[in-house]
Amino acid sequence: MCVSVEGKEILNGINLEIKAGEVHAIMGPNGSGKSTLANVLAGKDGYEITAGEVTYMGEDLLVQAPEDRARKGIFLSFQYPVEIPGVPMVSFLKTAVNEHRKFRGDKPLSAGEFLKLMREKKKLVELDTELTNRSVNEGFSGGEKKKNEIFQMALLEPKLSILDETDSGLDIDALKIVAHGVNALKSPETSTIVVTHYQRLLDYIVPDRVHVLYKGRIVRSAGKELALELEEKGYDWIKKDNANQP
């Protein structure tokens, strides 16, 4: 797959296959196109797909509206979660959950049922109870925002989760909690793409495959040992190996 923004090519030649039950890590230096890949999969506007295709559960993903992709089980944990002033977290989440239910043909949850579900899922990421009464992401600390993303993942029970630098801005305790949450949600039916700079998170969320993205291209793919190698040697050797890239 190739992707451009305003005529500038950002992804040029991504080839990935993720099977149910697998965890794939995508690593790479800043600006290599990791978030772009995540956004394109989730259906964000503003990217031009110049070549290639994406198939999700047997369907062409790229023609689908972002909300439909979400309802079909694609979840993006945002690198920078967005604030929506004046919209209480509870109402936002209840709407989201009920949209998912409607799509599956389930009855919407009542206020009581929803609160119960929320209490249960909050425990998973040890989210401060008071946070869900605030406006969406407003006044949340960096760590709280990331926990809140995983909390939403727990509520929506996606099939494919894309975690875009969910580890950045987390202290070690928070990192463990978040990783624990992600692992708890794992099942043979769900897949995860973990986007990260660092090996650190991969100690807790163990990947089946690790891919290195550099200048919009996957330059190396291997098992989890690749992450350790990167940690040791840094990205410089990747950069050197691919120095004659455009």
Added chain:
Amino acid sequence: MMENQDNILHEVTQSDYKYGFYTDIETEVIEKGLNEQVVRTIWEKKGEPDFMLEFRLNAYRKWLKMEMPDWAYLKIPPIDFQAISYYAAPRKKPKYESLDEVDPELLDTFNKLGIPLEEQKHLSGVAVDAVIDSVSVKTTFKETLAEKGIIFCSFSEALKDHPDLVKKYISMAVPVGDNYFAALNSAVFSDGSFCYIPKGVRCPMELSTYFRINAANTGQFERTLIVADEDSYVSYLEGCTAPMRDENQLHAAVVEIIAMDRAEVKYSTVQNWYPGDKEGRGGIFNFVTKRGICRGESSKISWTQVETGSAITWKYPSCILLGNNSVGEFYSVALTNHHQQADTGTKMIHIGKNSRSTIVSKGISAGVSDNSYRGLVKIMPGAANCRNFSQCDSLLMGDKCGAHTFPYIEVGNSSSIVEHEATTSKIGEDQIFYCNQRGISTEDAIGMIVNGYAREVLNKLPMEFAVEAQKLLAISLEGSVG
């Protein structure tokens, strides 16, 4: 609260302006045109006391010498005041004592609008005065209110039953020659609501006037007068709709509020006059004068408005803070879409010492509309230790609409503090995508984001109205994205 979200979605996808129907009832309409004889005719038809003829003619003569105001940020097409009929009323009966007498078509109209006139059916004790084409057709819960000494009736009834009260207070807040449209209203107004809350009484229910324009080629000129005597409290609601028509219709109302010592009046409006179609054809021209006087010490007047309708809105609900320690508030959401134009805001005139005022204005513009906030905060030299806080925010959807802010501040002494904050933002693509990614459609996302933006104002509305207003905001923005 989000229970309603599904309903909202349903309504959003269902219709553009769902109040656009016309009721076929027999209507008495007088000849088009305006002159002294027409003013007399209205006075005669209404069987008003003598002082009202004086009042009306005086207003008419002032109006003749005045000109249409042109200072607002509005493009107002010329209005032919001779092409309008100044009196229209359902013919059957001026006022109904029991519901059995009400024209079933009319009953049905109000039911369709969600305003049941059958008291037993009524939601949670809101007393309603229903005004159609300038005439009050039914006031509910009158007896219950009377037990507390509260007078809540149509303006016509008030002139018959309580002429002295009306005479004492009418034009106290809005003098006859205050402005072009107030003068016109004073000359030709046909009905409206009157409300008097006696000393020490807390009104046990919300009072509400529901205005409906039905007849074609008529103007609607109604007048509301609310008097809250010492230590009393009342919360008042106003709603309005009109059929969809290709031609413009004029609405020029006057609302006056008088608050005596320690009295408090909350006045809430959800204005949903027909806004015209997507090409800007038709719609109501809404030129309204609303003003309250905090006459007594520690009195309080609070205006809350949600403005989504009308082709043109020209409206500045204001407070004259005469009493020491009095409080004035203005909370406003004004939404314009397509070709709508709104120039709205408030005036806070501080005359009493230690008087305080708060202004929160949230403008939302979409389509090719123009939305202006215009506000005056004036603190007189003798009004020591006054405070004002103003917050004026604008939210833009798309790049073809306009948002403008015209704040005027005059502070006459050094012990008073005036603060003004203003922001302009665009509805964030990132916010919409975030909602989309959680399975929420763009239409719903916008409704949600806009309601969040307006939350501070919506929270000031009585519960049922808040729900109604949320839906309205979402519906009014339908088709404004993509």
